[in-house]
Amino acid sequence: MPAADxxxxxxxxxxxxSRTSGGLALGRLFPSASSAGLKTAHFKQPWLAAGLLxxxxxxxxxxxxxxxxxxxxxxxxxxxxxGGIQIFVGLDNFLALFASADYRDSAVFTxxxxxxxxxxxxxxxxxxxxxxxxxxxxxxxxxSIILMPYAxxxxxxxxxxxxLFNPAVGPIAEMLQAIGIPWDPNRRPFDAQxxxxxxxxxxxxxYDYIFLVAALLAVPASxxxxxxxxxxxxxxxxxxxxxxxxxPTIFFLVVMNFVYxxxxxFGVIDAMTRGGPAGATNSLVYKVYQDGFVxxxxxxxxxxxxxxxxxxVVFTVLQFxxxxxxxxxxx
Amino acid sequence: MVGRSLTLSIFCHAVLLVGAAAVCxxxxxxLVAGSLTLSEVQQTPFPLLPGAHLVDNLVxxxxxxxxxxxxxxxxxxxxxxxxxxxxxxLLAAFAITYFRFPFRMTAFWxxxxxxxxxxxxxxxxxxxxxxxxxxxxxxxxxxxxxxxxVESLTGYRIETxxxxxxxxxxxxxxxxxxxxxxxxxxxxxxxxxxxxELCEAAKLDGAGPLRFFWHVLLPLSRANIAALxxxxxxxxxxxxxxxxxxxxxxxxxxxxxxxxxxxxxxDAAPAWxxxxxxxxxxxxxxxxxxLVMQRWFTRGLVDAxx
Numbered sequence: 001m002p003a004a005d006x007x008x009x010x011x012x013x014x015x016x017x018s019r020t021s022g023g024l025a026l027g028r029l030f031p032s033a034s035s036a037g038l039k040t041a042h043f044k045q046p047w048l049a050a051g052l053l054x055x056x057x058x059x060x061x062x063x064x065x066x067x068x069x070x071x072x073x074x075x076x077x078x079x080x081x082x083g084g085i086q087i088f089v090g091l092d093n094f095l096a097l098f099a100s101a102d103y104r105d106s107a108v109f110t111x112x113x114x115x116x117x118x119x120x121x122x123x124x125x126x127x128x129x130x131x132x133x134x135x136x137x138x139x140x141x142x143x144s145i146i147l148m149p150y151a152x153x154x155x156x157x158x159x160x161x162x163x164l165f166n167p168a169v170g171p172i173a174e175m176l177q178a179i180g181i182p183w184d185p186n187r188r189p190f191d192a193q194x195x196x197x198x199x200x201x202x203x204x205x206x207y208d209y210i211f212l213v214a215a216l217l218a219v220p221a222s223x224x225x226x227x228x229x230x231x232x233x234x235x236x237x238x239x240x241x242x243x244x245x246x247x248p249t250i251f252f253l254v255v256m257n258f259v260y261x262x263x264x265x266f267g268v269i270d271a272m273t274r275g276g277p278a279g280a281t282n283s284l285v286y287k288v289y290q291d292g293f294v295x296x297x298x299x300x301x302x303x304x305x306x307x308x309x310x311x312x313v314v315f316t317v318l319q320f321x322x323x324x325x326x327x328x329x330x331x
Numbered sequence: 332m333v334g335r336s337l338t339l340s341i342f343c344h345a346v347l348l349v350g351a352a353a354v355c356x357x358x359x360x361x362l363v364a365g366s367l368t369l370s371e372v373q374q375t376p377f378p379l380l381p382g383a384h385l386v387d388n389l390v391x392x393x394x395x396x397x398x399x400x401x402x403x404x405x406x407x408x409x410x411x412x413x414x415x416x417x418x419x420x421l422l423a424a425f426a427i428t429y430f431r432f433p434f435r436m437t438a439f440w441x442x443x444x445x446x447x448x449x450x451x452x453x454x455x456x457x458x459x460x461x462x463x464x465x466x467x468x469x470x471x472x473x474x475x476x477x478x479x480x481v482e483s484l485t486g487y488r489i490e491t492x493x494x495x496x497x498x499x500x501x502x503x504x505x506x507x508x509x510x511x512x513x514x515x516x517x518x519x520x521x522x523x524x525x526x527x528e529l530c531e532a533a534k535l536d537g538a539g540p541l542r543f544f545w546h547v548l549l550p551l552s553r554a555n556i557a558a559l560x561x562x563x564x565x566x567x568x569x570x571x572x573x574x575x576x577x578x579x580x581x582x583x584x585x586x587x588x589x590x591x592x593x594x595x596x597x598d599a600a601p602a603w604x605x606x607x608x609x610x611x612x613x614x615x616x617x618x619x620x621x622l623v624m625q626r627w628f629t630r631g632l633v634d635a636x637x
Contacts, residue, residue, distance in 0.1 A: 037439065037523060039429050041530035043540040046432035053438055056423035056515060063460055063510035064445045066467055070456035128350045131343035134335075138344070144625060145351040148358075151617035153569030153587055156610055159594055160357050163364060163603050171360055171377035202357070205350075214633045234339055263451045267571040271591060285451045292455045293576065301455055308452040316447040 071309070074302035093303035102279060103287070103304070110283045113197060114261035121201050121257055122250070125208030130238055132209075133216040143213065150206045154199075154264060158271030161199040165191075185273060189280030192273045196281050199268045204260055208253045215246040252322035259315050262308075284308060365389070365608030372604045388608035396589035396609055397581055404501075405568060405586040411505035412567035413560050416514050421552070424518035425544055429530070442512040450507070451572065458576055461503045464495040499583045504574060508567065514559055521555050522548070558631020561624050565617050586613045 043049075075093055077086040097103050128146055132139055149157065164172045167184045176183040185192040219242050227237045243250075266285050269275060275282035275290060282290070288308065292301030364372055366385035371378065393399070426432075427439050450457065460466070497503030525548065533543040549556075574585045584592075590613045593606045621628060 036436070037428060037519065038431060038435070039522070039525075039527060039530060041527045041534065042429050042431055044431050045540060046430070048540060049426040049430035049432040049435075052422040052426035052430075055419045056442060056512070057438065059419065059506060059510045060441065060445050060512070062464060062467065063457060063507040064448075065441075067453050067456035067460045068448055070459065071453045074456065124350070127346055131346040131350075134339060134343045135347065138347075142347040142351060144622065145354055146347075147621065147625065147629070148354055148618065151565055151621040152614050153571060153617075155569075155571045155587055155591060156614050159590065159606065159610055160361050162594070163607060164357055164360055166601075166603070169373050169377075169601050169603055174375055174377055202353070210629055210632055214629070234336065259449075263449045266451060270571070270575075271594065288452070289454065289572070293458075298455065305452050305455070309448055312449055312452055313447045 068309075071302055071305045074298060075306045078299050089299070093299045094306075097300055097303045097307070102282075105279060106282045106284055106287045109193070109281065110262065113193065113200075113265075113281075113283065114258050117197055117200050117204070117261045117265075118254060118257040120197070121204050121208055122253060124201070124205050125212055125253075128205070128209050129212035129216055132213055134234070146209055147206050149203050150210075152203060153267060154203055155267035155271045157199045157203040158268040161195060161202065162272045165195050165198075185277075187277055189277055192277055192281050195272055196265070196269055199272060200261065200265050203268070204257065207260070208257065211249055211253055212246065215249040216242055219245050248322060252319065255315055255318045255322055259312075259319070262311065262315075361607045361610055364603055365611055367604045369602060369604060373601060384604070385608065388604050389612065392593060392605045392609035393612070395605065396593050397584070398586060398589055398609070398612070400582060401584050401586045401589040404504075404583060407501055408504045408570075408574070408585060409564055409567035411501060412508050413563045415505060416509045416563055417556060417560060419509060420512070420514035420518055421549070421556075423512075423515045424522055425540075425548065427515075428519055428522040429540065429544075442515050445510065445512045446516060450511070454572065454576060457507055461497045461507060461577060464497050498577055499579055503577050504583070504585075507577075508570065508573060514563070517559065518552065518555065521552060525551060554627070555631065557624070557627045561620060561628045562631060564620055568617050589613070 076088060076090060078089045078092070128142075132142055132146075135142070164170045165183070165185060167173050167177070167186065173183050182188070183191055185195045223241050223245075224237055227241055232240065262283075263285055265283060266289065269281055269283055269286050273281040275286050284304065285308065288301050288304045291297045291304065360377075362385075363378060363381050365388050366381040366383065367378065367388075368382065368384050371382055371384075423442060427435065427442070497506070529547055529551075530543060533547055538546070569587065570585070571587050571591075574583075574588050575591075578584055578588065590606070590609045593602070593609050595601045595603060595606060
């Protein structure tokens with residue numbers, strides 16, 4: 001935004017000066033606030049602008065702000081599922097939530113699931129991106145194939161992997177059982193967790209891969225050539241030059257992988273394990289849905305939503321930090 | 332050209348072949364399973380080559396899951412999301428970058444804040460909002476006393492007119508998914524990079540804002556619109572949680588929901604052959620889109636950071 005601030009002094013000057021000279025110093029106090037992100041050449045029809053903004057703002061008010069406000073307010077009351085009776089209970093919902101062993105288990109699972117998913121996804125995507133950057137023949141074909149899962153819904157990824165690892169009919173489960181592993185995600189919690197991770201990673205590697213391939217392409221060839229003259233090999237060049245230069249992209253992807261793991265794996269879990277066995281794959285988002293829609297425990301569900309909201313806000317801030325850094329480094 | 336080594340080349344090809352196989356094999360097994368009969372799919376060892384019943388299974392799955400209706404629903408909802416979100420976002424981004432008006436920054440922050448909370452964390456209140464979209468208006472009408480006034484004058488109760496239940500309607504499936512400002516934000520970023528001279532020239536030529544928008548800004552944004560349209564298409568087609576909550580009957584189901592219904596649960600006959608053949612045609616439209624329009628899509632995705 002600093003660029004926009006600088007250009008304001010040049011262009012929008014005439015109207016600004018007349019207003020500030022009228023004795024109103026507000027414009028000088030908050031110079032960027034009033035015209036940040038405004039084009040130097042702009043129009044001044046407030047009613048037309050309001051009309052253009054109206055659809056977006058109306059939709060946001062009805063389907064974003066009112067629901068978000070309700071989610072916040074519901075977290076502090078006790079509601080019975082059938083009537084409209086609400087009793088203000090303060091932080092009781094939160095205290096009950098944090099005291100509940102189920103919730104802590106769910107949080108622990110979500111955390112380690114997100115971390116493992118993140119590391120594996122990024123590692124595989126990095127390996128594929130490095131290889132794609134290196135090979136010459138067949139690069140486009142490899143890229144098209146590895147991209148495919150982007151088009152596939154998390155639920156479908158879940159359904160396909162649930163089939164492959166189905167203990168009764170799945171071909172991969174058959175192989176595992178043939179070598180003596182008693183594979184059964186319906187009974188063994190760890191199997192179920194592994195299954196959810198596999199399906200989530202399979203669906204998401206392509207996303208990281210696209211970004212890493214683009215970032216590696218943007219690494220200046222002159223730097224790599226200079227390193228070659230200094231005697232650095234391919235692997236050394238990758239880790240000493242490319243990786244540091246694409247750190248902003250990697251940071252951005254770490255944040256996005258967490259967002260994906262937290263919020264978008266609902267479909268995978270619902271298709272494969274429904275949170276089971278015995279809550280072993282009950283992620284935080286899946287639990288909000290379970291408690292709110294299946295068990296109708298609205299107060300607890302709302303409190304869980306608020307916790308997730310805080311997490312989501314933190315990740316959004318991090319994501320924009322990452323985007324900013326990306327711009328600054330010019331990669 | 333930087334020097335190359337043969338071993339590393341071979342290693343890289345091997346890595347990529349493994350990656351490509353990891354992507355293709357699950358899809359291939361889905362195809363195989365989709366072409367078997369119910370008894371063949373249960374046999375061990377699992378057959379490695381497709382059977383002869385793919386078409387039978389496709390037809391059976393299509394009818395059993397009521398996919399004629401589900402595909403129609405999916406197409407309407409997806410198109411509604413794509414077109415709706417693009418139109419709403421383009422207009423809002425245009426207003427925010429090209430107009431000086433009171434509360435401009437307030438409007439910007441209101442839109443920006445909505446990027447922060449994904450749909451998943453506010454599902455229950457949003458469900459209520461969709462089930463009773465007229466609720467807030469009734470509250471306003473009641474609070475300012477307009478309802479009582481109108482009723483005493485005309486005998487007509489505004490409150491009864493403001494009962495909108497959007498559950499099981501296309502509006503209920505589409506509108507909440509448009510209610511995030513990611514696209515608005517992207518178009519704003521793009522508009523900020525458009526040269527100022529274009530707008531000045533348009534103004535000198537006597538073009539009003541709408542004319543400038545239609546004849547200058549929209550044609551310039553074509554690449555961004557295409558890229559974002561593809562991403563939104565995939566987003567809309569692959570929606571699961573929303574339609575799961577907001578539809579109760581089979582007549583409003585989307586294709587993804589129809590597929591999920593066909594997946595065998597533990598105590599039913601394991602009709603995985605039907606489920607897998609359904610998976611094949613449910614993922615076909617997004618797969619085609621991504622294959623045909625890959626160039627637009629990858630560029631747009633990286634630009635968007637979405």
